[in-house]
Amino acid sequence: MRVSAxxxxxxxxxxxxxxxxxxxxxxxxxxxxxxxxxxxxxxCYIDPLVALESVPTEYRARCAxxxxxxxxxDVREPLTEITYALNPRTREVKMLGRSLGRAYEVDPAFIPxxxxxxxxxxxxxxxxxxxYKTGSSDYVEPSxxxxxxxxxxxxxxxxxxxxxxxxxxxxxxxDGSHWIDNATISTFDMEDYLAILKRKAxxxxxQAARYAxxxxxxxxxxxxxxxxGSIGNCPAQASLAKRMLPVIQEAxxxxxxxxxxxxxxxxDKIAGLTQAQAAKAWVLKKQIAPLFERVDRGLKAYxxxxxxxxxxxxxxxxxxxxxSFFSEDAAVAIMxxxxxxxxxxxxxxxxxxxxxxxxxxxxxxxxx
Numbered sequence: 220m221r222v223s224a225x226x227x228x229x230x231x232x233x234x235x236x237x238x239x240x241x242x243x244x245x246x247x248x249x250x251x252x253x254x255x256x257x258x259x260x261x262x263c264y265i266d267p268l269v270a271l272e273s274v275p276t277e278y279r280a281r282c283a284x285x286x287x288x289x290x291x292x293d294v295r296e297p298l299t300e301i302t303y304a305l306n307p308r309t310r311e312v313k314m315l316g317r318s319l320g321r322a323y324e325v326d327p328a329f330i331p332x333x334x335x336x337x338x339x340x341x342x343x344x345x346x347x348x349x350x351y352k353t354g355s356s357d358y359v360e361p362s363x364x365x366x367x368x369x370x371x372x373x374x375x376x377x378x379x380x381x382x383x384x385x386x387x388x389x390x391x392x393x394d395g396s397h398w399i400d401n402a403t404i405s406t407f408d409m410e411d412y413l414a415i416l417k418r419k420a421x422x423x424x425x426q427a428a429r430y431a432x433x434x435x436x437x438x439x440x441x442x443x444x445x446x447x448g449s450i451g452n453c454p455a456q457a458s459l460a461k462r463m464l465p466v467i468q469e470a471x472x473x474x475x476x477x478x479x480x481x482x483x484x485x486x487d488k489i490a491g492l493t494q495a496q497a498a499k500a501w502v503l504k505k506q507i508a509p510l511f512e513r514v515d516r517g518l519k520a521y522x523x524x525x526x527x528x529x530x531x532x533x534x535x536x537x538x539x540x541x542x543s544f545f546s547e548d549a550a551v552a553i554m555x556x557x558x559x560x561x562x563x564x565x566x567x568x569x570x571x572x573x574x575x576x577x578x579x580x581x582x583x584x585x586x587x
Contacts, residue, residue, distance in 0.1 A: 221327070222423075223323060224366075230423075233440075236443075237423060240447065240452045249428050251353065252354060255353045259301045265394065285397065293340055294339070300334075301314065302333045303488065304323075304325045304368065305330050307419075312374045318333075319333070333346055346384045348375070350367055359388065362401055365503065368387075368388065369404065370412075371386075372409065386401065386403075388401070439455070442520075447524050451525050460495075551564060
């Protein structure tokens with residue numbers, strides 16, 4: 220079994236991710252995340268301005284805007300980069316050390332993991348676990364159910380007999396500001412999670428033995444495939460790509476150009492269809508669309524884990540794009556504070572009709 224705390228969420232959905240050959244990968248977002256984590260680690264013990272000096276220039280502005288003292292204001296005796304190992308079958312836990320990196324060398328029966336921050340709350344001395352997130356929250360489980368945070372809570376409970384631990388996800392925004400998603404983890408949560416890990420570990424043993432003997436393994440594709448290091452060897456992803464080709468060929472034969480025909484745009488081709496032909500094309504489009512969406516998601520997941528080199532010399536790879544949006548709720552709140560009435564606020568809204576193309580039931584003809 221090859222899985223660490225950071226990959227537990229994926230492993231719980233697809234055991235094969237810990238068994239299939241794995242390729243170590245990195246990308247710009249990962250490098251930025253590593254740089255921010257390294258800064259936060261140092262800034263926990265030394266002046267953040269001093270810690271900032273070792274941050275690569277391209278990430279320094281974002282790190283400089285992070286309020287480390289605010290993040291840790293109620294955390295006593297914080298310790299960073301603490302590595303634990305848990306055997307879910309026997310409930311044995313080991314504290315391996317601090318700042319060991321992520322190249323874990325542990326018995327395969329153990330799941331290793333490194334906590335960003337372990338400390339105690341100032342108000343009551345109870346343990347608190349912090350995990351920094353520097354990317355999108357789209358694929359991150361909430362703190363109450365977060366596989367990685369639950370792992371560290373379980374380790375602390377088994378090692379120290381703690382009956383309650385606060386788990387915190389600390390999201391670092393692009394501008395350096397942060398927000399926290401926190402939850403209280405109890406011993407009941409610990410027992411539930413340990414039961415899940417034990418069951419998955421036992422299933423993993425069976426799958427690993429089957430794969431070693433036959434090369435066959437059960438896979439489960441989905442959003443968890445993003446950043447999976449085994450995606451290049453995943454049967455599900457290979458099958459999806461193979462299924463795509465005949466569908467494209469069928470679509471081209473029915474809608475695209477015939478051999479020897481003068482070049483013509485697909486739009487012009489469709490415009491010349493009869494209604495009966497257009498109806499068939501619509502049905503075919505509905506059959507193709509879900510597959511293309513799955514292929515699109517699969518290829519993007521592949522590119523997040525392993526960049527895709529193209530014959531043109533370009534590559535398909537993930538990039539980080541800062542985004543901002545206008546908050547309607549915040550604007551309304553400000554207008555109310557400034558004394559705007561409901562009628563005045565209502566004048567800021569505009570109505571407009573949009574035309575969409577959908578399948579509709581035909582209106583019944585009036586009886587003659």
